[in-house]
Amino acid sequence: MGFLKRKRNGLDAPGIPDGLWMKCAACQQTVYRPEVEENMHVCPACGHHYRIGSRQRLELLMDPGSFQETGTNLKTVDPLGFRVGEETYMDRLERAREESGLRDALLTGFAAIEGFRIAVGVMESAFIMASMGSVLGEKFCRLVRDAIREKVPLVVFAASGGARMQEGILALMQMAKTADAVREINDAGLPYISVLTDPTSGGVLASFAGLGDIILAEPGAYIGFAGTRLIEGALKVKLPEGFQRAEYQFENGFIDQIVKRTEMRPFLARLLRCLSPQSARAALSSKEADAASDAPPGADTE
Amino acid sequence: MAETILPFERSIYDLIEAAGRAETVEERAALLKQSEAERLRVYANLTPWERVQLARHPRRPRMLDYTNRILEDFIELHGDRVIGDDPAMVCGIGRFRGRTIFIAGQQKGVSTEEKVSRNFGMAHPWGYRKAQRVFRLAERLGHPVVTFVDTPAAHPGIEAEQRGQGFAIAESLRLCADLRVPILAVVLSEGGSGGALAIAFADRVCMFQYAVYMICPPERCAEILWRDVEKKELAAAALKVTAQDLMDLGAIDAILPEPPGGAQYDPAGAAEVLASEIDRFLEACRQGAYSVEKRREKFRRIGHWLEESL
Ligand SMILES: [Zn+2]
Numbered sequence: 299m300g301f302l303k304r305k306r307n308g309l310d311a312p313g314i315p316d317g318l319w320m321k322c323a324a325c326q327q328t329v330y331r332p333e334v335e336e337n338m339h340v341c342p343a344c345g346h347h348y349r350i351g352s353r354q355r356l357e358l359l360m361d362p363g364s365f366q367e368t369g370t371n372l373k374t375v376d377p378l379g380f381r382v383g384e385e386t387y388m389d390r391l392e393r394a395r396e397e398s399g400l401r402d403a404l405l406t407g408f409a410a411i412e413g414f415r416i417a418v419g420v421m422e423s424a425f426i427m428a429s430m431g432s433v434l435g436e437k438f439c440r441l442v443r444d445a446i447r448e449k450v451p452l453v454v455f456a457a458s459g460g461a462r463m464q465e466g467i468l469a470l471m472q473m474a475k476t477a478d479a480v481r482e483i484n485d486a487g488l489p490y491i492s493v494l495t496d497p498t499s500g501g502v503l504a505s506f507a508g509l510g511d512i513i514l515a516e517p518g519a520y521i522g523f524a525g526t527r528l529i530e531g532a533l534k535v536k537l538p539e540g541f542q543r544a545e546y547q548f549e550n551g552f553i554d555q556i557v558k559r560t561e562m563r564p565f566l567a568r569l570l571r572c573l574s575p576q577s578a579r580a581a582l583s584s585k586e587a588d589a590a591s592d593a594p595p596g597a598d599t600e
Numbered sequence: 601m602a603e604t605i606l607p608f609e610r611s612i613y614d615l616i617e618a619a620g621r622a623e624t625v626e627e628r629a630a631l632l633k634q635s636e637a638e639r640l641r642v643y644a645n646l647t648p649w650e651r652v653q654l655a656r657h658p659r660r661p662r663m664l665d666y667t668n669r670i671l672e673d674f675i676e677l678h679g680d681r682v683i684g685d686d687p688a689m690v691c692g693i694g695r696f697r698g699r700t701i702f703i704a705g706q707q708k709g710v711s712t713e714e715k716v717s718r719n720f721g722m723a724h725p726w727g728y729r730k731a732q733r734v735f736r737l738a739e740r741l742g743h744p745v746v747t748f749v750d751t752p753a754a755h756p757g758i759e760a761e762q763r764g765q766g767f768a769i770a771e772s773l774r775l776c777a778d779l780r781v782p783i784l785a786v787v788l789s790e791g792g793s794g795g796a797l798a799i800a801f802a803d804r805v806c807m808f809q810y811a812v813y814m815i816c817p818p819e820r821c822a823e824i825l826w827r828d829v830e831k832k833e834l835a836a837a838a839l840k841v842t843a844q845d846l847m848d849l850g851a852i853d854a855i856l857p858e859p860p861g862g863a864q865y866d867p868a869g870a871a872e873v874l875a876s877e878i879d880r881f882l883e884a885c886r887q888g889a890y891s892v893e894k895r896r897e898k899f900r901r902i903g904h905w906l907e908e909s910l
Contacts, residue, residue, distance in 0.1 A: 377849065377904035378840050382825045432903030439900065461793075463821050466839045467851045470815040471902040473794055474801045477773030478896050484774075501815075503766035504794045509774055523766035523794075524756030528820070532756050542761055552764050 322346055324518075338559045347516045347559055349496055351398065352405040352420035355455055359563045360418070364410040368444060369437045374402050377432070380464040387464040390426065398424040402433040403458070406441040408448070412567035414574060417445035419454040423497070427459030430502050434462075435472025438506055442479040449575055451489045453566065456507035460500020473505035480509040489573040491566070494521050494544065494553070508552075512569065515544035515553045516562075522547075604658050608650045612638045643860045648818075649836040655790045655812040656752075659864040661871070663690060663705040663748040663788060669871035670878070671696055674703070677734055679726075683763060686727030688719045688755070691734040694746075696878055702738035704731040704799055705748025708789075721790075722755035725768035728798050732775050739781050744885050746878060747799040750788040752817060754795030769798040776801035777899075782890040784881045786856070786874065787811045787843075801899065803890040804881055805851075807843040808870070809858040813851070814841040851902060 320331045324346035334341060338358050339348040350358070356365050380387040395401060403425035409418045419441050421428040438454075445452040461469040483490050492510025494503075497520035504523055515521060522542035530537055540546050544556050557565045571577065605613050615635035622628035646654065667674050676692040678685040691704045706723060709715035731747075738745045754765055776783060776799075785802035791813035807813055815821075818836035823829045846852040856873050863870035884890065 371908045373906040373908055375904050375906050378838065380838050382838075433905045435903055436905055461815050463815055463825060463839070465904075466815055466849070467813060467841070467846055468849055468903050470793060470797055471851055471899060473769075473797055474773050474777070474899045475902060477770055477801075478777035478899060481774050481777045499766075501794050504769035504798075505773060506770075508764075508767040508770035522761050523754065523769070524761065529756045529758065529761070533758070535758075537758070541758070550762050550764065552767055 323348075340559050345517060345558070347496065347518055349423055349457075351424060352400065352422040352455075355420050356405070356409065356418070358559070359566070360409040360411060361413065365407055365418070366409070367405065367407040369406045369440055370401070372402070372433045372437055374431060374433045376464070377468055378464070378466050380466070390464065394425045398422050400425050402431070402437070403428040404434045404437050406437050406444075408444070408450070411453075411563060411570060414567060414570035415448070415450050416570065417441055417448065417450050417452045419452070421455060421457040421495075421502075423457045423459075426462060426464075428457045428502070429459050429462035429469070430472050430476075430505075431462035431465040431469045432472065435469075435475050438472075438476045439479040442483045445483060445488060446486045449486075449488065451491065451570060451573060451575075452483055453491045453493065454506065454510075455493045455495055456498045456502055457495045458498055458500065458502035458507070460502060470501065473501045476506040477509060480506050484511075487578070488575060491569060491573075493557075493562070495519050497521070499523065499525060512573075513553050514555055514557050514562075514565075515547065516559055517544055517556050519544040521553075606650070606653050606657065608642060608646070608653075612642060640860050643862075647833065647837070648839075648841055649833040651810060651842050652790075652812050652814075652818055652836050654810050654862055657789075657862065657864060660789045661863050661867040662710060663707045663750055665710075665867055666748065666788070666871050666874055667694060667703065669868065670875040672698075678730070680729035680733060682729065683726040686724050686730060687717055688721050688723040688751075689727030689731055691730050693743075696746075696875075696882070699882060700743045701878070701882075702734055702743050702745045703747070704734055704745070705788075706751040706795075706799075708750050719755060721751040722753055723751065723795060724755050724757075724760050725763040725765050728754075728768040728772050731799055732772055735775055735779055735783075739779050742781060744781050744882065745779070745783045745802075746881075747783065747785045747802065748788050749785060749791045749796045749800050749813075751792050751795050752790055753792040754798070766794075769794045772798040773801055777896055778892065780892055782881070782885045783895070784878065786877070787813050787852075792817060801895070803895045803898075804853050804884075806854045806856050806877055807846060807852050808856045808863060809843055810862045811843055812841040813843075813846055814839055 318331050319328050322329050322341045322343060325344035327343040329343055339350050374391055376387040400422050403422045405420045489511050491512045492507050494515040498507050499522050520542055521544055526537055547553050548556055612635050615631050615638055619628045619631035622631055671694040673695040674692055688706055690707045694701050694703050706721035707718050708721035709718040735745055783802035785800035785805045787807040789811050793816050818832040819829050821835040821839055822831040843855045856877055859866045859869055
């Protein structure tokens with residue numbers, strides 16, 4: 299995103315240091331950076347949702363201090379001996395770790411949203427475009443088993459460029475594995491909410507991200523299987539404005555609701571209140587009805 | 601049909617052409633013999649990129665060549681019941697050695713006309729949904745499923761996106777993770793990305809010897825990682841796409857042998873190899889060798905990672 303000189307509406311804004319004003323990449327308007335940050339990295343002028351890091355997303359959406367990370371002992375390896383020129387896959391991973399502060403592209407753990415305990419996964423687009431390799435696939439599967447063991451709903455914030463080419467066919471096979479994990483949580487009768495963020499594409503959309511019981515999306519997020527450039531190249535056409543955006547996929551019937559980031563937390567809480575395993579049992583048995591009031595399920599067990 | 605000669609096959613055809621111009625019978629026989637030796641030499645030393653080219657050879661037998669040879673009867677089933685019929689994905693009920701099997705697979709096409717009408721074996725969402733319908737039917741009626749993978753990719757296009765290509769493939773995978781009848785998948789020539797895997801989440805996955813199975817076309821990998829489509833040979837080698845590579849990585853269960861030069865030199869022989877494989881599979885089914893739990897477990901184990909003690 300481009301920095302703009304100290305100018306807004308043609309007026310000089312002296313005294314404000316460089317970087318406090320920014321030009322919105324979407325609407326080109328000059329906006330006050332702290333205001334964008336305050337607004338969960340959504341442009342206050344046009345509503346453009348900037349990409350955010352996985353830890354940042356957790357901070358913005360989960361109850362403070364509720365996140366307990368899992369799966370930190372899984373380490374990515376280089377099964378194919380992949381290298382591009384001088385850079386080996388291990389070098390590339392190291393670079394991604396420096397850029398993102400993560401060990402791979404999926405952060406997993408337990409957290410709470412307005413008191414509702416969930417198993418949560420957040421993908422990190424700063425880590426090799428959140429591509430899916432062996433570790434990501436395995437972590438997703440373990441996250442599902444954690445959710446089942448603790449009998450809590452699963453919420454995953456997807457973002458991905460697709461499968462990780464550096465792991466070749468092993469990366470492709472993670473699609474099968476993670477789709478089976480979704481089957482597992484389906485069988486356990488626990489809800490799985492998939493939130494598609496910018497961009498969700500390729501093998502991740504075509505496996506666990508596309509299989510949510512409830513599929514939500516952030517406004518304007520790119521959501522598609524084949525990349526726009528690939529389609530343009532194959533068909534030799536210019537694709538229409540808005541093609542493969544969240545709004546387009548909503549119109550096509552693949553998304554339950556588009557939810558603004560600033561409204562995501564209360565929305566998820568409402569959803570979790572409706573879908574919590576406690577409320578399901580309460581509907582079918584009078585014994586549990588009292589236990590499952592509108593209070594978060596943690597309230598009576600803690 | 602015009603003979604398609606791949607660049608690395610040139611030396612073989614030079615000898616065959618020379619034999620055609622030979623002045624004596626002896627000379628001709630000697631040159632033909634030499635061409636055979638050259639053929640063996642060439643095919644014993646193929647680079648990964650040459651194998652990709654070979655897997656895409658237009659003369660390789662297609663799914664329907666095989667089903668015509670090995671099935672006693674085949675009744676095609678059309679349509680996904682919602683959008684329409686996808687000619688790139690052929691589904692149906694077959695009779696094999698007195699038993700019923702349900703079939704799904706991509707048909708790339710043989711003639712130019714057929715290739716176009718079948719979209720070069722690149723299925724649309726309704727093709728995958730047709731396959732799902734047939735899988736469910738097989739399950740309900742208690743028959744095993746055999747799939748034939750032969751596709752460069754799921755179709756990248758406007759309507760494909762509109763109808764949820766990614767969602768359709770995801771559904772196929774989840775369905776195959778839960779199907780209560782055995783599935784055999786055979787990669788005939790080219791297995792390309794999620795479009796291939798969507799019908800290859802199987803109890804037993806086989807590849808023909810000269811088939812390739814890959815996460816994405818080497819050209820595309822080269823474009824993205826090397827930022828140069830001409831680095832496709834490097835990409836083909838790096839991606840590990842051959843049948844032996846996939847065996848070594850634990851991603852497939854068996855390799856089906858082909859004659860030197862590939863199945864197109866002996867389609868009847870290749871069909872015989874495939875028939876024996878299906879026969880063994882059905883025998884193993886009868887012995888109760890497969891279960892949905894084992895299928896899940898097999899795929900669950902695929903992947904390499906390091907687990908550090910905390
Ligand atoms: Zn803006």
